[in-house]
Amino acid sequence: MRFIPERFKHNGLFIVMFFITVMMIITVSITITWTTIRMSEQFFIKKFSITNYKVMSQVKESFESFNYSVVLASNNLLQSNMIKNILTHEQFSNKEKLSAYFNTGQQLKHVETNLDAYEESILIMGRNGFSFATNRAYWPITDEELRTSILASNTFKEPKKLIYQLDKRKDGTNRRFIVASKVLMDRINGTVYGSMYFAFEESEFRRFFTSYTGPGNNVFVVDKQGIIVSSNRTKLIGKKPADLLSYAEKIEKSSDHYIIENFMGKDQIISMEYLPSFDMYLFNMIDKQKAVGDLIDKKDIVLISMAIVFVALIIVFLATRRLTNSLSSLVKQIEDASKHEFHQYVSSAGTYETMKIGNAFNSMLDELHLYVDQLVESQKQKRNAELAALQQQINPHFLYNTLTSIKFMVQQGGKEETEATINALISLLQNTIGNVSETNTISQEVDNLKNYVLINQKRYGNRIKVNYFVAPDCLGYHVPKLILQPFMENSFFHGFNRKMSGFINVLVWQEESTLICEVVDNGDGMEISSENKLPNTKRKQQMFSGIGVRNVHERIQLIYGEPFGVTISSEVGEGTKVRVELPISSI
Numbered sequence: 001m002r003f004i005p006e007r008f009k010h011n012g013l014f015i016v017m018f019f020i021t022v023m024m025i026i027t028v029s030i031t032i033t034w035t036t037i038r039m040s041e042q043f044f045i046k047k048f049s050i051t052n053y054k055v056m057s058q059v060k061e062s063f064e065s066f067n068y069s070v071v072l073a074s075n076n077l078l079q080s081n082m083i084k085n086i087l088t089h090e091q092f093s094n095k096e097k098l099s100a101y102f103n104t105g106q107q108l109k110h111v112e113t114n115l116d117a118y119e120e121s122i123l124i125m126g127r128n129g130f131s132f133a134t135n136r137a138y139w140p141i142t143d144e145e146l147r148t149s150i151l152a153s154n155t156f157k158e159p160k161k162l163i164y165q166l167d168k169r170k171d172g173t174n175r176r177f178i179v180a181s182k183v184l185m186d187r188i189n190g191t192v193y194g195s196m197y198f199a200f201e202e203s204e205f206r207r208f209f210t211s212y213t214g215p216g217n218n219v220f221v222v223d224k225q226g227i228i229v230s231s232n233r234t235k236l237i238g239k240k241p242a243d244l245l246s247y248a249e250k251i252e253k254s255s256d257h258y259i260i261e262n263f264m265g266k267d268q269i270i271s272m273e274y275l276p277s278f279d280m281y282l283f284n285m286i287d288k289q290k291a292v293g294d295l296i297d298k299k300d301i302v303l304i305s306m307a308i309v310f311v312a313l314i315i316v317f318l319a320t321r322r323l324t325n326s327l328s329s330l331v332k333q334i335e336d337a338s339k340h341e342f343h344q345y346v347s348s349a350g351t352y353e354t355m356k357i358g359n360a361f362n363s364m365l366d367e368l369h370l371y372v373d374q375l376v377e378s379q380k381q382k383r384n385a386e387l388a389a390l391q392q393q394i395n396p397h398f399l400y401n402t403l404t405s406i407k408f409m410v411q412q413g414g415k416e417e418t419e420a421t422i423n424a425l426i427s428l429l430q431n432t433i434g435n436v437s438e439t440n441t442i443s444q445e446v447d448n449l450k451n452y453v454l455i456n457q458k459r460y461g462n463r464i465k466v467n468y469f470v471a472p473d474c475l476g477y478h479v480p481k482l483i484l485q486p487f488m489e490n491s492f493f494h495g496f497n498r499k500m501s502g503f504i505n506v507l508v509w510q511e512e513s514t515l516i517c518e519v520v521d522n523g524d525g526m527e528i529s530s531e532n533k534l535p536n537t538k539r540k541q542q543m544f545s546g547i548g549v550r551n552v553h554e555r556i557q558l559i560y561g562e563p564f565g566v567t568i569s570s571e572v573g574e575g576t577k578v579r580v581e582l583p584i585s586s587i
Contacts, residue, residue, distance in 0.1 A: 025309055033301060037301060049271060063282070073111045080107055124195070125197075155195055162181070175201060176202040177199045178200050178204075215287075218284075221278075244283065251271065257271055266287055270284070425451070438481060441477065463496075467503060468505075469505060495521045505519075513584055515581070518578065
């Protein structure tokens with residue numbers, strides 16, 4: 001799991017730039033592709049609607065021509081006095097009735113000449129009960145059915161108007177009829193004397209627009225109630241789809257003469273013409289998917305767009321990689337600088353910005369090296385100053401008392417004792433004042449302790465015994481000078497204020513790579529701070545070295561670091577143990 005971040009962590013800028021660019025390219029490509037398809041569709045639909053509008057106008061003209069023929073025929077019937085007389089006659093004898101039938105047939109044959117282009121059945125019905133049909137087989141409706149039908153009812157509701165209706169009777173056949181009807185009325189006094197009906201099979205209407213229809217291209221003739229009167233979709237004739245009339249309102253308000261709406265589960269390009277003579281709407285619906293889908297090959301457009309995107313991504317990848325390579329290399333070099341202790345400079349190459357960053361980093365390394373050298377020199381001078389101060393801070397009272405003791409021994413004639421004390425003092429002064437080295441071997445440090453103890457025992461007696469337990473393999477190891485002297489001094493002068501006698505043990509040994517030095521006494525003991533394990537006392541005693549335990553601890557950490565230093569454990573009345581931990585050094 002760590003392999004992936006480690007591999008790509010130096011290429012973060014490249015990944016971010018590439019990702020953002022990819023997202024932008026994909027977004028722009030999708031937007032352009034979608035916009036192109038949409039604009040192409042809209043352009044086609046707009047052009048197609050113009051063409052379709054002309055086609056619809058031609059269909060409308062065909063309907064108007066048909067209506068004109070029906071109007072001529074109906075006017076002929078209205079103007080026929082013979083028809084009027086027959087339909088207003090009260091009583092017919094058999095002879096008169098035969099004559100009426102014959103004359104009516106002749107008159108209707110003359111009227112039918114106006115409708116020669118169409119197959120139809122003309123039926124007239126008078127208030128006196130007389131009725132006549134040119135072709136009863138063509139429109140199989142009885143007089144009684146007609147009188148009680150909605151066709152007749154609607155006809156007499158608007159007596160001055162020629163109306164078209166769909167015959168909704170269910171007679172067991174699939175034939176449907178569109179009936180044009182009008183009331184026969186005296187134009188002078190307005191007396192109604194009958195009604196006339198022109199029945200056309202729905203297929204006669206259909207032929208006006210069938211040549212313009214096809215798969216996905218449908219025509220619907222719809223009346224004011226929303227009922228489909230005629231259509232190439234014959235199964236929908238007589239049905240009343242809920243949305244058709246609402247489409248008519250929307251198209252009338254549209255400046256484009258078309259709308260795109262969902263009809264029967266599919267998006268349709270819908271155009272409409274109003275047929276004022278019929279009081280009906282002529283709808284043309286074209287399946288948008290079939291119309292536009294065949295024109296615009298979306299698959300090819302998408303494939304071309306994907307190919308363009310792929311090529312663009314390769315170019316972006318190579319360009320971005322080239323631009324960020326120098327920066328990624330610079331980041332890796334900067335990151336590795338700490339592994340080489342900041343002695344390895346980075347190469348300044350690539351873009352202008354990368355070269356500037358590399359030069360600035362190299363300049364920073366130069367300043368860092370200069371600062372570190374100055375800091376090391378400063379610390380070295382500080383340690384030398386501390387050592388010099390340590391060497392000069394021999395307690396004058398110690399020298400005075402030592403010389404007084406030597407004078408007393410000379411007066412008593414103790415030649416050997418006097419000689420040993422003088423030699424110990426000389427050796428002690430040589431190692432503290434004469435030797436300017438920062439370190440001593442364990443052997444030299446122990447010798448100094450022995451000389452210091454010998455002088456103090458000559459002055460104060462042998463009530464405090466000192467024992468040395470030094471591992472032979474540790475004698476050559478180097479330690480900071482006078483590192484144990486302050487602890488021996490503290491034990492001598494402050495560890496046995498209540499007890500009259502005791503011992504001090506000096507122990508030196510090695511634990512793996514750590515040198516352990518301990519000064520242990522069985523004296524009075526003291527209270528220890530829980531935070532740093534150092535003595536918790538405010539007394540300022542005049543010691544041999546002039547520096548306390550804390551100074552020794554800080555000096556060790558300054559030289560060797562925080563893992564090393566001084567720890568003290570003590571119990572009141574039991575004694576004190578000082579433990580010094582140092583790294584092993586033979587130089």
